[in-house]
Amino acid sequence: MKVFSCIIVDDDEMDRLMVVAYTKRFTALDIVGVFDSAEKALFFLEKNTVDVAFLDIELENENGIELRKKALTIPCCIFITSHSELAAETFMIDTLDFIVKPYNFIRFEQAISRVLEYMELRHKAALFETSIGGDVVYLKVGNEQIKIKMHDILYLEALKNHTIVVTDKKRYCVFSFIGELLQDTFFESFVRIHRSFAVQKKFIEKINATEVQLHNNTKIPIGRSYKDNLNLIL
Known part of the structure; x- marks a missing residue:
């Protein structure tokens, strides 16, 4: 099975730990970076290629939407946020899924299913x-x-x-x-x-x-x- 690299960006420690814990349940995902700010994530992305990004929107200084605009090379982006009113805006920047806090593992699992399906389609497209x-x-x-x-x-x-x-x-x-x-x-x-x-x-x-x-x-x-x-x- 192909393994996809992913990063997690959230300035709330408990929310970060929850995404990490859920993500580790999927053998097809490999967490290569966990960050509490957009700046740290962008610095990491200057040197590394990532397949999936789990992003919060409300971050200090630069928010998750701005981060995504600067990291459009990441194939899959999933926003995890309490700001449901921003869903439409995120889908303008190649968002695969939008999870509203609070959520449970079942909802997270649905998002991962979409990720794996999308990545498989990309592979079958034979770029x-x-x-x-x-x-x-x-x-x-x-x-x-x-x-x-x-x-x-x-x-x-x-x-x-x-x-x-x-x-x-x-x-x-x-x-x-x-x-x-x-x-x-x-x-x-x-x-x-x-x-x-x-x-x-x-x-x-x-x-x-x-x-x-x-x-x-x-x-x-x-x-x-x-x-x-x-x-x-x-």
Whole structure:
């Protein structure tokens, strides 16, 4: 069974512990972060890819809705809040479910069923699939499967819930998160150097403190949180 990573964000300790306890009952979910503020969650997300987010709305400083707007790369978002009047607003930002406090395990279980069903559908959609043998990947672009040679791909660029796959000749818009692509072994020749960019290692010509230059003179910024990734290949 595939395991999906998740984070929990709630500034109320008892509510946090309840979500943690409920979540641990599902072997398909792996809690990778528990936070009491949006700021801490966003700092974590700069370096990590997450499948599911359980978010409270009423947080200090920055609320859960603003957090979600900045973390749209997370495929599944479930709000758990006492503010039922904000349900409509949250569904404008790709919310899978909205749980109103107080709630019980049965209601939480219903939400998890939706999560697992949604993630299975994403998988079956075959956003991309590798060919049998050869240096080729099939990317789903619109309603078509486009064959691209892996050694032609220069870099990947994240664009909201899409990824731009860039070659010397063309750019392809793929409905898949950059983190999902990079998790596949077919993309193991790429290194992520920024929250929005991953480059194929063999095309790197120069590296300085702020950017990477590829063999075709394309310059791509280096994210502060990703410098260690480059140190591993130097």
